Amino acid sequence: MAAIRLSHLTKKFGAFTAVDALDLLIPDKEFVALLGPSGCGKTTTMNMIAGIEQATEGQILFDDRDVRRLPPNQRDVGFVFQNYAIFTHMTVYDNLAFGLSVRKLARAEIDRRVREMAALMRLEDRLEWPSSKLSVNELQKVAIGRSAITEPAIFLLDEPLSNLDAAFRAFMRTELKHLQHQFQQTMVYVTHDQIEAMSLADRIAVMNLGELQQYGTPAEVYNRPRNTFVANFMGSPSMNLLPCRLIAEAGALCFGFGEAGRLDAGGDGAMQHRARAAAGAEVIFGVRPEDLEIAPPDGPGGLKGVVSFVEPVGPRTIVHLKLAEQTVKVAKEKRYKVSIGAAVRVTAPMAKCHLFDAASGEAIGLG
Amino acid sequence: MTAGLAHAGGGWLPRPLRVLFADEVKRLGFLMSLPAQLLLLFIVVFPLLMQIYVSLTYWGPLDGESWIYAYKSLNPFENYGELFADGRFWASIARTMLIVVVSVPIEFLLGLGLATLFVDRFPGRRIFYSILLTPMMIVPAVAGYMFFMLFQSNGPINDLLGRLTGLQVDFVWLSDPDLAIVAVMIADIWQWTPLMFLILLAGMMGVPEDQLKAATLLGANSWQRFWRIVLPKMKMVMIIAAVIRVVECFKIFDLLAVMTKGGPGVETETLSYYIYKLTFADLEWAYVAALGLFVLIALSLLAWAALLRLQIAQRRAETQPGA
Amino acid sequence: MTSRPVFFFVRYGLILLALVIVLIPTVWMGTMAFKPFPEWTTATGDLTWLPKEATWGNFEYIFTGQTEDLLVTLDRTAERPILASLLTAVLGTAIAVIAGTLGAYSVSRFKIGNNLPLSVLQLRLFPPLAVMIPVMIMWASLGMVDTWWGLSLIYGIVTLPFAFWLMKTFFDDVPIEIEEAALVEGCSRFRVFWKVTLPMVKAALASTCLFVFILNWSDYLIALLLTRKDWVTIPVYMNSLASAMGGQMYGCKAALGLIAAIPPVVLGIAIQKYLVRGLTFGALKQ
Numbered sequence: 006m007a008a009i010r011l012s013h014l015t016k017k018f019g020a021f022t023a024v025d026a027l028d029l030l031i032p033d034k035e036f037v038a039l040l041g042p043s044g045c046g047k048t049t050t051m052n053m054i055a056g057i058e059q060a061t062e063g064q065i066l067f068d069d070r071d072v073r074r075l076p077p078n079q080r081d082v083g084f085v086f087q088n089y090a091i092f093t094h095m096t097v098y099d100n101l102a103f104g105l106s107v108r109k110l111a112r113a114e115i116d117r118r119v120r121e122m123a124a125l126m127r128l129e130d131r132l133e134w135p136s137s138k139l140s141v142n143e144l145q146k147v148a149i150g151r152s153a154i155t156e157p158a159i160f161l162l163d164e165p166l167s168n169l170d171a172a173f174r175a176f177m178r179t180e181l182k183h184l185q186h187q188f189q190q191t192m193v194y195v196t197h198d199q200i201e202a203m204s205l206a207d208r209i210a211v212m213n214l215g216e217l218q219q220y221g222t223p224a225e226v227y228n229r230p231r232n233t234f235v236a237n238f239m240g241s242p243s244m245n246l247l248p249c250r251l252i253a254e255a256g257a258l259c260f261g262f263g264e265a266g267r268l269d270a271g272g273d274g275a276m277q278h279r280a281r282a283a284a285g286a287e288v289i290f291g292v293r294p295e296d297l298e299i300a301p302p303d304g305p306g307g308l309k310g311v312v313s314f315v316e317p318v319g320p321r322t323i324v325h326l327k328l329a330e331q332t333v334k335v336a337k338e339k340r341y342k343v344s345i346g347a348a349v350r351v352t353a354p355m356a357k358c359h360l361f362d363a364a365s366g367e368a369i370g371l372g
Numbered sequence: 373m374t375a376g377l378a379h380a381g382g383g384w385l386p387r388p389l390r391v392l393f394a395d396e397v398k399r400l401g402f403l404m405s406l407p408a409q410l411l412l413l414f415i416v417v418f419p420l421l422m423q424i425y426v427s428l429t430y431w432g433p434l435d436g437e438s439w440i441y442a443y444k445s446l447n448p449f450e451n452y453g454e455l456f457a458d459g460r461f462w463a464s465i466a467r468t469m470l471i472v473v474v475s476v477p478i479e480f481l482l483g484l485g486l487a488t489l490f491v492d493r494f495p496g497r498r499i500f501y502s503i504l505l506t507p508m509m510i511v512p513a514v515a516g517y518m519f520f521m522l523f524q525s526n527g528p529i530n531d532l533l534g535r536l537t538g539l540q541v542d543f544v545w546l547s548d549p550d551l552a553i554v555a556v557m558i559a560d561i562w563q564w565t566p567l568m569f570l571i572l573l574a575g576m577m578g579v580p581e582d583q584l585k586a587a588t589l590l591g592a593n594s595w596q597r598f599w600r601i602v603l604p605k606m607k608m609v610m611i612i613a614a615v616i617r618v619v620e621c622f623k624i625f626d627l628l629a630v631m632t633k634g635g636p637g638v639e640t641e642t643l644s645y646y647i648y649k650l651t652f653a654d655l656e657w658a659y660v661a662a663l664g665l666f667v668l669i670a671l672s673l674l675a676w677a678a679l680l681r682l683q684i685a686q687r688r689a690e691t692q693p694g695a
Numbered sequence: 696m697t698s699r700p701v702f703f704f705v706r707y708g709l710i711l712l713a714l715v716i717v718l719i720p721t722v723w724m725g726t727m728a729f730k731p732f733p734e735w736t737t738a739t740g741d742l743t744w745l746p747k748e749a750t751w752g753n754f755e756y757i758f759t760g761q762t763e764d765l766l767v768t769l770d771r772t773a774e775r776p777i778l779a780s781l782l783t784a785v786l787g788t789a790i791a792v793i794a795g796t797l798g799a800y801s802v803s804r805f806k807i808g809n810n811l812p813l814s815v816l817q818l819r820l821f822p823p824l825a826v827m828i829p830v831m832i833m834w835a836s837l838g839m840v841d842t843w844w845g846l847s848l849i850y851g852i853v854t855l856p857f858a859f860w861l862m863k864t865f866f867d868d869v870p871i872e873i874e875e876a877a878l879v880e881g882c883s884r885f886r887v888f889w890k891v892t893l894p895m896v897k898a899a900l901a902s903t904c905l906f907v908f909i910l911n912w913s914d915y916l917i918a919l920l921l922t923r924k925d926w927v928t929i930p931v932y933m934n935s936l937a938s939a940m941g942g943q944m945y946g947c948k949a950a951l952g953l954i955a956a957i958p959p960v961v962l963g964i965a966i967q968k969y970l971v972r973g974l975t976f977g978a979l980k981q
Contacts, residue, residue, distance in 0.1 A: 077585075078590075078591045083589070084585075086586060088582060092583055092586070107587075107592040396884055398805070400885055401804075402808075404797040404800055405801040408815070409808065409811070419826065423829045439836075486710075489710055494703075505964075505970070506721065506960050507721075509960045510959065511913045511955050511956060512915060518721065519720060521949070522719075527742075528719075528744070531742045566717075574971040609979060612979065622822065623822040623823065626916060630934055643822060643824075647822070651828070663825070
């Protein structure tokens with residue numbers, strides 16, 4: 006059990022910087038997801054925590070222990086590989102026992118713990134199988150059990166669910182959550198799937214191009230994105246990000262969307278405050294599809310648009326609207342009916358809207 | 373199109389072949405494998421029959437008669453009886469075995485050791501690798517001659533040993549009854565360790581890297597990784613390397629022929645060299661035929677037994693749970 | 696993963712040692728080839744590793760039959776054996792590769808000739824001398840002893856297993872879909888082989904040729920058994936030199952050895968990445 010503190014962690018491959026001066030504190034017993042698109046440096050970060058790759062600069066502390074110069078086999082981390090890296094020449098039993106037997110534990114002790122872990126992972130009837138004959142789902146369980154059995158202080162998982170079929174992935178997601186409670190370990194989980202990160206993690210570290218974009222609880226990251234990258238990456242369908250002009254008129258502020266109309270910053274104090282902070286700047290107006298409302302075309306306020314197409318996605322219906330210069334997605338309930346070509350009006354509750362600096366992409370006026 | 377062509381082109385063939393040739397795949401397959409099959413027929417079936425025939429006679433090249441008339445000295449199995457009483461034959465086999473059981477394990481261990489040095493990248497790896505492979509590419513007879521020169525009593529090896537020890541070293545390597553075979557073994561090890569190195573390194577490079585990483589992260593040190601992951605995963609490769617070398621080393625001839633000519637006396641006379649002497653010095657071709665046939669049958673039985681064991685092992689693996 | 700400095704030095708130290716051991720015999724022969732007669736042995740002075748007075752005399756001697764240091768002249772010079780080695784190795788390679796390639800394709804694609812893989816392999820199992828009596832009788836009765844075609848033929852047969860197995864693994868690696876596409880286009884099976892598959896394995900085929908050439912070039916035993924005078928190859932000629940002259944002809948034989956050793960080493964390095972596959976009959980790839 007240990008907290009992980011990364012400070013100024015940097016990894017360079019020649020001229021390419023994979024991870025750039027990363028600072029991150031992962032509290033003890035927490036489940037933290039490193040989230041980002043491929044190539045964002047999340048796997049490199051994890052490999053540095055494990056010791057598979059040497060950091061170019063910076064510190065890695067487990068509690069107060071500096072482990073940066075420690076070889077991976079002395080770091081006491083569990084690691085589940087994306088392709089599981091099961092020892093194909095061994096039985097399931099020997100795979101599970103590996104970590105204990107290299108630590109030269111007594112045979113009886115090893116046997117007891119292997120059987121315990123097998124029971125936990127529901128692998129009892131597979132123990133004598135050669136691991137080359139297991140299904141992908143079973144391989145996954147062996148991989149987790151094999152790492153967990155040594156009770157490492159820190160547990161690292163590299164996209165462990167990405168090879169599974171959809172049904173088993175959902176099942177494993179809940180299973181992992183259970184396991185984490187059971188093991189009481191600090192878990193770091195690398196994924197590119199934001200839904201996985203949202204549903205599993207206590208905290209999410211969103212990364213892009215080797216840099217940390219935002220670090221916070223799923224709710225924070227989702228509700229208060231620090232920049233357009235995070236705003237766009239979290240949530241499906243992704244947030245509407247609309248460039249607009251900030252217009253000050255008769256003491257009130259509003260957002261201009263050209264021909265489509267204006268949105269009044271309204272009486273909401275927070276938004277007024279934020280908009281003032283950005284006065285004069287080009288801004289990007291962000292609003293999640295599920296926060297937008299569709300109203301009849303003839304009411305006051307809102308933006309005028311035309312339904313360009315309707316996309317039923319599982320439990321929801323996504324309505325695509327064409328505004329004068331932009332397109333907007335609106336998420337509605339499954340039964341929502343609207344005809345293509347219909348003229349509508351969209352309104353946005355200002356309390357749920359976001360404002361970003363158009364040049365830097367940074368959120369404006371955030372905490 | 374297929375059928376039409378076959379009829380047009382195969383009309384002159386006897387009926388069974390015409391049926392065979394009606395199918396384009398079968399026809400082409402037959403024709404394409406024909407050259408190799410004919411070569412095999414030419415070198416295996418016909419000579420084998422001839423060898424069996426000649427081995428039952430006393431025929432020799434000086435008889436002045438063609439081998440066809442060998443039946444005149446027909447003597448069922450007397451050559452074979454003689455063979456069991458032939459001390460020189462059994463001694464030559466024992467000597468061959470000695471070279472095999474000494475040289476091949478040393479080659480194996482040296483090759484394995486070198487391979488472990490070359491698994492990961494380091495500056496100069498490619499060039500060192502190429503240089504270390506050169507001995508096995510050198511014509512064996514030439515390699516034999518290199519060592520013939522090196523092992524002269526006034527040659528560089530004695531010279532080098534003398535300088536290292538400060539003593540007067542004058543081993544007569546190639547004429548010494550005990551040292552001659554050692555010299556041959558050294559030459560064999562020099563020439564064929566690279567082959568082991570090459571094969572074992574390829575096998576070692578084939579061990580999945582992620583499994584090695586996984587073992588490390590589970591706490592295994594490099595020694596444990598080597599014994600528990602690398603070696604077990606290389607089992608098949610090691611068997612292949614060992615089998616190839618045992619088979620080849622058992623045939624050893626070129627090195628000997630150049631270095632010692634089986635001497636001094638018969639101290640380095642291996643099976644191949646003994647047969648060579650019988651063939652060209654004693655001209656006892658019928659006896660050689662019998663002897664060769666005996667070796668052939670013995671080796672076939674060995675190979676057959678090995679294959680059988682392999683098949684049993686395979687079947688056992690298949691009937692394991694989960695199959 | 697982690698490399699400690701100690702291991703770094705141990706590694707280079709051991710590799711250096713291996714390099715020295717590997718190079719000593721080769722270097723000794725290489726320098727011997729350029730040493731004049733008085734430097735061949737310690738008989739006339741100290742042993743030196745480098746020639747004190749480097750000379751082309753040894754090469755001159757084996758090609759022209761005479762040189763100033765040596766009184767005896769050579770009645771048979773080296774051109775003929777070099778030609779014999781070259782010609783028979785090339786023709787033997789052609790036979791092995793053609794028969795091997797066709798057979799391998801048939802087994803790989805049509806599953807016809809399934810006896811071939813094991814049958815050709817058994818050619819490698821037995822000591823050649825154990826089965827040479829009937830071959831020698833056959834070669835004698837067909838008038839093939841001491842002829843270029845007789846030697847080429849046996850070379851082709853002896854190296855057939857290597858050619859066959861190498862080409863089989865190469866053909867197995869070619870995705871069958873490509874051939875199926877060509878078949879759908881209306882190509883005949885042979886055309887597919889000739890115009891589609893063979894060009895795809897061109898590089899592999901070339902490597903196979905070089906590999907088999909090296910093997911044929913390296914032979915000593917078979918040439919010893921099946922040639923007498925006209926078509927002896929370099930190794931046989933080289934080994935007969937001393938006996939003809941009485942004393943040891945170190946320098947001249949070293950020069951000859953150098954000529955024999957260089958082609959396979961150069962070609963071997965050129966086809967390095969196929970060596971493992973070739974030497975293990977395709978069981979292993981690199």
